[in-house]
Amino acid sequence: MPEVAVRSLLRQAVRASRRRKCAEITPPTSRPENVFRAQAPTGLPRRAKLASKAVGLRRKQPVRRRRRRRLDLKKTLFVLPNAITLGSIFCGFNAILIVSTGSPSGADFYKAAMLLIFAMFFDLLDGRVARMTKTQSAFGLQIDSLADIVSFGVAPSVLVYKWSLYRFPTAGVLAAFMFAACGAIRLARFNVLSSDSSGTPIKPGKYVTGLPIPPASGVLITLVVANHAVSGALGQAQYSLLIMVVTIVLSLLMVSNVQFRSFKDLKLNTGTVL
Numbered sequence: 375m376p377e378v379a380v381r382s383l384l385r386q387a388v389r390a391s392r393r394r395k396c397a398e399i400t401p402p403t404s405r406p407e408n409v410f411r412a413q414a415p416t417g418l419p420r421r422a423k424l425a426s427k428a429v430g431l432r433r434k435q436p437v438r439r440r441r442r443r444r445l446d447l448k449k450t451l452f453v454l455p456n457a458i459t460l461g462s463i464f465c466g467f468n469a470i471l472i473v474s475t476g477s478p479s480g481a482d483f484y485k486a487a488m489l490l491i492f493a494m495f496f497d498l499l500d501g502r503v504a505r506m507t508k509t510q511s512a513f514g515l516q517i518d519s520l521a522d523i524v525s526f527g528v529a530p531s532v533l534v535y536k537w538s539l540y541r542f543p544t545a546g547v548l549a550a551f552m553f554a555a556c557g558a559i560r561l562a563r564f565n566v567l568s569s570d571s572s573g574t575p576i577k578p579g580k581y582v583t584g585l586p587i588p589p590a591s592g593v594l595i596t597l598v599v600a601n602h603a604v605s606g607a608l609g610q611a612q613y614s615l616l617i618m619v620v621t622i623v624l625s626l627l628m629v630s631n632v633q634f635r636s637f638k639d640l641k642l643n644t645g646t647v648l
Contacts, residue, residue: 451507455514458500459521465493466525473536480609483537484602487595490533493525494588494595515569519561526591527557534594537601538609538617546614549621553594556625557587563629582636585627589634593624 469486472478478486500518504510531550539546563584570576597617601608608617 452509452511452514454507455500455504455509456517458496458503459514459517462493462496462500462521462525465489465496466521466529469493469525469529470532473533478536480602480606483533483598483609486529486533487598487602490525490529490591490595491599493521493529494592497522497525497588512569515565519565522561522587523554523558526587527554527561530591530594533598534617534621537598538614539621541611541614542618546618549618549625552625553590553621556628557590560584560587560628580636581633583633584630585624585632585634586636587628590624590628594621 466489469489472482472486472489497518500514504514531554534553535546535550539550542549564582564586567583568576597608597620
């Protein structure tokens with residue numbers, strides 16, 4: 375056998391023995407040629423699991439939707455007494471329009487007086503609704519006073535002047551203006567005494583200082599309604615001076631220090647009405 379062939383056989387035998395020794399010492403997965411084969415099947419499922427988890431997290435996240443604003447019941451109830459107060463202003467405004475347009479008749483004076491009676495009903499109702507719904511506020515106190523000066527201050531003054539006091543060009547104007555001015559002073563004093571230093575309304579007492587403006591205007595409105603009932607007899611000239619005196623006395627009572635009973639805490643039922 376040639377020497378070259380012998381050498382090649384020896385080399386192959388050495389290589390085979392080395393391979394056997396490596397196979398016995400090193401596991402199959404640690405061999406360089408099997409590293410990729412061992413990691414490939416385990417790596418791909420791991421990435422797939424991570425990807426599926428990421429997709430699952432995305433799916434589990436809630437979709438952000440615009441939340442509908444819930445209706446605030448307190449704010450809604452806050453509008454109710456103020457809307458009733460605006461109804462009082464509407465009645466007073468229309469009463470002024472009726473008596474100040476053209477030459478009003480006895481029927482026009484009666485319509486204006488009835489509108490002011492409705493304004494009194496609204497004024498009585500708005501405060502009770504505010505207390506029942508617990509929506510009393512400084513804003514409600516102020517707008518109620520502004521409504522009173524229109525419906526029970528300016529409107530009755532214009533009504534009584536156009537009905538009877540026009541016969542006294544100067545004194546009649548002063549008497550009608552005095553009623554409106556004293557009513558405004560009475561309301562301003564009431565606002566100060568009915569709220570604390572921060573402007574928050576406080577619980578009213580059983581007695582108030584000065585004649586409230588709704589009862590004062592109620593006297594003048596009653597005279598106009600009574601005049602319609604007696605076919606215009608009270609609107610004659612002989613009663614004009616008496617009506618002017620009544621207007622001045624009511625004005626002074628509103629700014630006086632006389633204590634009057636407050637009926638805001640009075641419960642309306644069959645016993646109190648009768």
